[in-house]
Amino acid sequence: MAMTSIDDLPVTPSDEPGAGSSPAEIRPRGVLGKLPRYAAGKPPVVVEGLESFKLSSNENPLPPLPAVLESIASETSINRYPDPLTTALRTELAGYLGVPATDIVTGAGSLGALNQILATFAGQNDFDAPDEVVYAWRSFEAYPISVGLAGAAGVQVPVRADGTHDLEAMAAAITDRTRVVLLCTPNNPTGPILTRREVVDFLAEVPPHVVVVIDEAYQEFVRRPDAVNGIALYREHPNVIVLRTFSKAHGLAGLRVGYSVSQQALTEHLRVSAVPFAVSQIAEHAAVTSLRHIGEVEARVQSIVDERIRVVEGLRSLGWTVPEAEGNFVWLALGEHSEDFAAKAGERALSVRPFGSEGVRVSIGEEAANTRFLELCRGYTHRPVSEGRGLK
Incomplete structure (x- = not known):
């Protein structure tokens, strides 16, 4: 028997797009209606x-340094995919920070690097209540969006009247469901830093299985001598991840280059959730050049x-x-x-x-x-x- 193509079938009103009964409405995930808009x-x-x-x-x-602009103008291989491991940038950062290159995972800005962290360590688990992520509020306005999209539940702890993190209250907010804590220093938008002493004391109260992210997007602008330095702390604490970016001090916000630094027990998992080719070769060359003119x-x-x-x-x-x-x-x-x-x-x-x-x-x-x-x-x-x- 000859086969009939769908193109040979007669078109009735119900077959035409939009005709007849309305198709089921396509709905996004329910969490989208609960999230603030960036x-x-x-x-x-x-x-x-x-x-x-x-x-x-x-x-x-x-604007970026003249040498950086020259490096961008000379990049002609954009018909090729970038190095998925951003080897040149991680090698340059390793020398600059004094850390192993294997401890660095890059992302599309520090927000991209944060999303990779949340995708790795916090979310909705099978048949369980969602994981919790504790952070100060008000703080970076993308936090509740990123946490919600990861499938986790955000736990907001109000900042003090002077705009500083209330670390005592944040420690008290940690429960058995807490998987990640976010510390923003200097805090955006209020401005104050966290000191090394208070973060060390806070880490002593945090269970070792809870990841503590120290978001240092503005670290280069800090002048207080007692301010926390996440790079120093991550060496001492296996559950600490440091976030940094080239968007602010280096003036590369439009190129989206950020990274996280953590010990191998964490980076081995972060590399699984890292977005492939998140940092373009233009962005990588610009960041490397900027570091070489620090x-x-x-x-x-x-x-x-x-x-x-x-x-x-x-x-x-x-x-x-x-x-x-x-x-x-x-x-x-x-x-x-x-x-x-x-x-x-x-x-x-x-x-x-x-x-x-x-x-x-x-x-x-x-x-x-x-x-x-x-x-x-x-x-x-x-x-x-x-x-x-x-x-x-």
């Missing part, structure tokens, strides 16, 4: 007669730190209460006035980052931008009276 910093509005400045995304206001990078970072100090001192001279600032940004606990302040900044061609009714984060930008920001604050009547007002 809100990237908006570009500044154009105001006639004023140069616009973006202070909303904690970006480095300076003195120039450090000089640029110091110029931003100098501006940060000027901004903080300027705010405090105006009577503004500002938390400790050790990243490339400052936090204004403006509470219900946050959106209004952001709007006033927009009228002056400055984009800043409001967080609902909690506060406003302002990145350290170009000198002219920082000066205009201080001028705005000088005339703004609703000043922060408490470092942590509105933090939830």
